[in-house]
Amino acid sequence: MKKIGIPRGMLYYEYFPIWKDFFEGIGFEVISSNRTNKEIMDRGILYSVDEACLPVKIIHGHVDFLKDKVDFLFIPKIMSIYKREYCCPKIIGLAEMIRNSLDDLPEILDVVYDFNKRRGPEKAYKEIAKTLGVTERQSSRSLKKADKGMDRLLDWLKSDILPDNYAYRKDFKDLLLLGHSYILFDDFINMKVVEKLIDKDINVHFPEDISDDIARKYSNFTKKRMFWTHGRRIIGASNYVIMNHKVDGIIYLSSFGCGLDSVFTHMVSRQAAKYGIPFMNLTLDEQTGEAGINTRLEAFLDMMKWRDSHKDHISSFR
Amino acid sequence: MGIDVGSVSTNLVLIDEQDNLVYKSYLRTQGRPLDILKKGIKEISDQYGEYKIAGVGATGSGRYLASVLVGADVVKNEITCHAVAALANNPEVKTIIEIGGQDSKIIIIEDGIVVDFAMNTVCAAGTGSFLDRQALRLNMEISEFGRIALNSSNPVRIAGRCAVFAESDMIHKQQLGHNQEDIVKGLCDALVRNYLSNVGKGKTIKSPILFQGGVAANEGIRESFKMELGEEIYVPRNFDVMGAIGAAILSREEVSSKGYTRFKGTDIYKQEYKVKPIDCNGCSNLCEILEIRENDEVLARYGDKCGKWSL
Numbered sequence: 107m108k109k110i111g112i113p114r115g116m117l118y119y120e121y122f123p124i125w126k127d128f129f130e131g132i133g134f135e136v137i138s139s140n141r142t143n144k145e146i147m148d149r150g151i152l153y154s155v156d157e158a159c160l161p162v163k164i165i166h167g168h169v170d171f172l173k174d175k176v177d178f179l180f181i182p183k184i185m186s187i188y189k190r191e192y193c194c195p196k197i198i199g200l201a202e203m204i205r206n207s208l209d210d211l212p213e214i215l216d217v218v219y220d221f222n223k224r225r226g227p228e229k230a231y232k233e234i235a236k237t238l239g240v241t242e243r244q245s246s247r248s249l250k251k252a253d254k255g256m257d258r259l260l261d262w263l264k265s266d267i268l269p270d271n272y273a274y275r276k277d278f279k280d281l282l283l284l285g286h287s288y289i290l291f292d293d294f295i296n297m298k299v300v301e302k303l304i305d306k307d308i309n310v311h312f313p314e315d316i317s318d319d320i321a322r323k324y325s326n327f328t329k330k331r332m333f334w335t336h337g338r339r340i341i342g343a344s345n346y347v348i349m350n351h352k353v354d355g356i357i358y359l360s361s362f363g364c365g366l367d368s369v370f371t372h373m374v375s376r377q378a379a380k381y382g383i384p385f386m387n388l389t390l391d392e393q394t395g396e397a398g399i400n401t402r403l404e405a406f407l408d409m410m411k412w413r414d415s416h417k418d419h420i421s422s423f424r
Numbered sequence: 425m426g427i428d429v430g431s432v433s434t435n436l437v438l439i440d441e442q443d444n445l446v447y448k449s450y451l452r453t454q455g456r457p458l459d460i461l462k463k464g465i466k467e468i469s470d471q472y473g474e475y476k477i478a479g480v481g482a483t484g485s486g487r488y489l490a491s492v493l494v495g496a497d498v499v500k501n502e503i504t505c506h507a508v509a510a511l512a513n514n515p516e517v518k519t520i521i522e523i524g525g526q527d528s529k530i531i532i533i534e535d536g537i538v539v540d541f542a543m544n545t546v547c548a549a550g551t552g553s554f555l556d557r558q559a560l561r562l563n564m565e566i567s568e569f570g571r572i573a574l575n576s577s578n579p580v581r582i583a584g585r586c587a588v589f590a591e592s593d594m595i596h597k598q599q600l601g602h603n604q605e606d607i608v609k610g611l612c613d614a615l616v617r618n619y620l621s622n623v624g625k626g627k628t629i630k631s632p633i634l635f636q637g638g639v640a641a642n643e644g645i646r647e648s649f650k651m652e653l654g655e656e657i658y659v660p661r662n663f664d665v666m667g668a669i670g671a672a673i674l675s676r677e678e679v680s681s682k683g684y685t686r687f688k689g690t691d692i693y694k695q696e697y698k699v700k701p702i703d704c705n706g707c708s709n710l711c712e713i714l715e716i717r718e719n720d721e722v723l724a725r726y727g728d729k730c731g732k733w734s735l
Contacts, residue, residue, distance in 0.1 A: 145708035298729075362545075375626060379540075389545045397485050398527075402543055405503035409538045 107135045108238075111176030111212070114139045115165030116197060117184060119287040123262045124252045125180065128231065131248025132240045137176055139168040142294035144394070146171055151392065153207050159361045160295060160391055161288045162196050162203070169204050169211070178213050178238075182230065185220040191335045192222075194366055227253075260314060267291050269301040278309040279410060282347050284340055284374060285359035285367070287314065289390065296359050297396050299388075299403070306407055311353065313343035320346050328373065337366055344374045348381045355384040355410045357403075362391035384410055425468070425477050425687070426672025427494065428505070428665065429457050429486030432525025432552055433638055435665040436464040438472060439672045443512055447472065448665045457486045458716075461493060462693040469690035479679030480687045481505075481671030485526070492716055492724040493697065495686040498675045505670030507531050507538045510634050512673055513660045518630040521649065521657075522666070523619070523639035525552040530624050542623050550615035550622075552638045554587045558594070558611065562604065569608060573644025576609035584614025612644035616652050631655045636663040695719060704728060 110129045112118060118138070126136045139146070142164055150167025169179065181201040186192050196203070201216035215237060217230040227249065235245035264272065268291070281303060289295050290312055303310050313321065321342030325332050327349075332338045347353045356378055360367035371387045378385035386406045388399060428435040434457060438447040449467060451460050482488075482496040483505040491499045502524075510520045511533070520531040528551050532540040544551070559566040580602050583593045590611065597607050620629075633655055639645055640663040649657050662669060679685050695718050702713040702725075713727040725733045 140708075143708045144710050372626075379626070384540070386542075387545075401485065401501045401503070404501040405541060405543075408501065408504045409541065412537050413539060 109135045109137050109176040111172035111179045112136060112138045113165050113168035113172055115168045116161060116200060116288050119291045123258050127252035128248050131251055132244055139171040142292050159363045161361055166204060166207060169208060173211050176212055178215050179211065180215045183216050183218045185218060186222045187335045189221050191333050193335060263291060271304050274309055278307050280309045280311060280353040282311045282353045282356045284313060284344055284356060286336060289359050289361055295390055297399050302403060313339050316343040316346055334366055337370055340370050341373060345377060348377050348383055358387045360387055360389050362389050425480045426668035427482045427490045428667035428671060429484040429490045430525050431485055434460045434464060435668040436468060437665050437668040437672055443673055445662055448662060450664050457489055458697050458699060461490060465690055466693040469693060473690060477687055479675040479685045481675030483667050483671040494692060495688040497686055498678045500671060500674055502667050503529060503531060503541050505667045508673050509666040509670035511536055514632060514634060517632050517634050519633045521633060521635045522637040523551060524637040527551060528619055528623050530627055532627055540627060544623050550618050570643035572605050573609040573612050574647060576605040578606055579609035579613055580606050582610040582614040584618035590614060609644055612648045616645060616648040620652060629653060633657050635659050636666040638664055706732060
């Protein structure tokens, strides 16, 4: 059986279950790289362009890990997922960046997803089928079977990605962890922030926990139309929990040098301040010393608890 | 007793039951926190050996190290400790500006509660270490740095956004022939501007404002803050050891509810401590683990990602 490699980085954390089911459905073996570690990060930094953000550098390391183990690499060009909306330029150009930075790569399946040009998944997957020598019928049947929506993603995140101690507990404080999926769910980049918060008796919520409809509705409360799909999710989810007082605090994990994050952190911090919800932004980069992150986390949680005794404190009604 | 092991200074204080400061020492960490901590404890042992220390609190970036060594009752982050100490100093305080060796913070307080705070991001421009470096380069004592700045009548404009650019800008201005005091004052202004637009961004700064941390000793920076904010800036008498005072107060509270202390006694300075780095090759994370031994007994191990080594 031929092998398809899917690097564990960027949109892997949003689409891996569906990609895996699809490729297995048309008779291929799917291999993904190991969890990010120091070696993968170091190799990624070595091979990628210097100006890229850390997650982009890290996916280069994942590709390097996979390249000798597979027959094809799947790195789609995801231009746009909704009409009149776009993805980050680095997500769009990922396949090209990798192709130019790494040598001796297997064939890259870099089909284009572009809803603006009516190139939805059906068309994209049809193209993949053609390259791989699979019939159109087989591919569309496999796609139909693979697509099980957000529930499948959440189940997969809970069983395969999130730390073992992840569970909702009633008497814990609630915190929304914001940021791109490839930062929230890669515990090497975020220095195990999720695990640390749970150990400190916090219920951690993610933008992915909020349904697409709610996120879309609440993202409309910004002055201008949000044309980044991933931004819509982040802003929509944060607006929803802030305006309904669903959480006791918000932490944004941003990536140093991310253009989208530089805009969103401000939008969220202003909205949080307006509704009196504690907000903190943690900027992540190549540093592996955890002292700075730990200090900020501890101080933030102290503040959340301290605020409980404040006379103007508005408790969450969850 | 309160211990604050920071990147640049290691501070120890003793307080009495009414939170009055009895003793303080401000030592340079010099990259050897263990030795300096032992030195500090020895001084306390020599001067206050006959007194009983009721409890110990540790803070600062080296708080876990300090806690392992002395047996601390409370291990708290610097923000909480600084806020506690500031509130003990002035219960009315609304804003705390704290600038230390490696980081700078702003803490906003309402009705005696921390409601907001911010710390510098990955960049350490404008903190004590940078001022130290510049003082060294200009061949002046850091303690005189502030006073020299006050002599300036016409400060030059220095780019304060980034320490690297600030330094090249300073050199450029110096080669043009500007007075040293004008350059020094220009740097103070730039750092304050950078602090307010970076750490203090989006925060409403209300008075009374307390300025603490090692950099509060610098009159030039103090003056620049006063000019920029148009408010009086209060520097508490023990501005340089506020973190340690906060840790001591928290340990007093903790011990009075717990009823006993974990403190190992002032004799610990006589013990032999060894730190051994271990490079773990168990997986591709290649963690750097530190093992601390007291005589031949392993006190603590940390630094691993998987928990295989941690004690």
